[in-house]
Amino acid sequence: MLPRDTVAAFFVPVGAVMTKDHVSINREVWDKDAQNWVDLGKRLWSGPPQWGIWGAPETSVTLLPEDMTGLDAVELGCGTGYVSGWMARRGARVTGIDVSSEQLATARQLADAYGAEITFVQGDAEATGFDAGRFDFAISEYGAAIWCRPEVWLREAWRLLRPGGSLVFLGNHPLSIICTPLNGAPCEPVLHRPYRGLWGVDWTEVEIDPSGVTFNLSIADWFALFTEIGFTVTRYQELYAPDEAAETRCWVPSDWAKNYPMEQVWHLSKPV
Numbered sequence: 001m002l003p004r005d006t007v008a009a010f011f012v013p014v015g016a017v018m019t020k021d022h023v024s025i026n027r028e029v030w031d032k033d034a035q036n037w038v039d040l041g042k043r044l045w046s047g048p049p050q051w052g053i054w055g056a057p058e059t060s061v062t063l064l065p066e067d068m069t070g071l072d073a074v075e076l077g078c079g080t081g082y083v084s085g086w087m088a089r090r091g092a093r094v095t096g097i098d099v100s101s102e103q104l105a106t107a108r109q110l111a112d113a114y115g116a117e118i119t120f121v122q123g124d125a126e127a128t129g130f131d132a133g134r135f136d137f138a139i140s141e142y143g144a145a146i147w148c149r150p151e152v153w154l155r156e157a158w159r160l161l162r163p164g165g166s167l168v169f170l171g172n173h174p175l176s177i178i179c180t181p182l183n184g185a186p187c188e189p190v191l192h193r194p195y196r197g198l199w200g201v202d203w204t205e206v207e208i209d210p211s212g213v214t215f216n217l218s219i220a221d222w223f224a225l226f227t228e229i230g231f232t233v234t235r236y237q238e239l240y241a242p243d244e245a246a247e248t249r250c251w252v253p254s255d256w257a258k259n260y261p262m263e264q265v266w267h268l269s270k271p272v
């Protein structure tokens with residue numbers, strides 16, 4: 001686990017000499033991996049909203065306002081842009097920001113294919129450069145939610161929202177991180193890492209499927225951070241694998257995820 005650093009950009013040693021910040025590392029990871037996400041993006045653009053690793057239907061988890069007519073919405077770490085597409089379908093004026101030009105290329109192609117008018121911008125969700133108070137609704141599904149420093153991107157999301165605005169984000173449950181072996185193998189019903197002080201996790205040099213740098217907090221630390229920023233928590237959900245799930249997805253075996261929450265969803269509001 002990585003030491004918490006709430007001020008400076010977060011640097012990871014690469015090889016013996018260089019260091020790179022987490023945003024550059026994650027951009028490279030996603031630029032390289034983007035082709036592997038095109039088919040999933042196509043499938044999700046074409047259907048009704050569903051969420052997370054096992055596709056929890058929107059009709060049961062309700063992450064989006066049903067009617068988004070006239071709302072200004074932003075997706076932070078939009079990837080292939082299907083969440084942006086769903087919001088546009090519900091009537092929102094949507095902006096999607098992502099650090100990876102390759103992911104955005106897919107998002108733009110799919111938006112064109114579906115005739116969706118969405119503004120896609122390349123940038124860092126920790127420092128978007130958008131005007132303050134520009135949005136009514138912000139969302140991240142496995143985007144900023146896991147790839148950005150919580151204390152930085154959540155302050156940025158707060159800045160972007162109008163009073164009365166909402167932020168919803170979905171990512172790994174902290175339990176799934178601490179149950180993941182240090183070599184990056186699928187999670188097990190064993191505590192492999194400390195829960196106390198959970199923050200950055202460097203997956204760049206793990207033996208099995210190395211990737212980038214992700215972030216998570218203990219539940220108490222998430223609450224403390226929301227309170228410090230000024231967000232009100234309106235709902236908290238823990239997601240499990242459905243009964244019929246039978247395989248391992250994204251390093252989470254279904255047997256594990258039927259007994260332990262693999263994902264969490266925070267619903268926050270910025271008070272008026």
Ligand SMILES: C[S@@+](CC[C@H](N)C(=O)[O-])C[C@H]1O[C@@H](n2cnc3c(N)ncnc32)[C@H](O)[C@@H]1O
Nearest residue numbers: 030077078079080098099100124125142143147
């Ligand atoms: C798993 S995708 C999630 C997005 C979307 N739900 C999807 O699956 O296509 C993660 C995305 O987060 C983006 N990302 C990582 N770090 C970011 C940052 N600092 N700012 C904006 N986007 C970032 C990546 O480029 C990637 O497209």
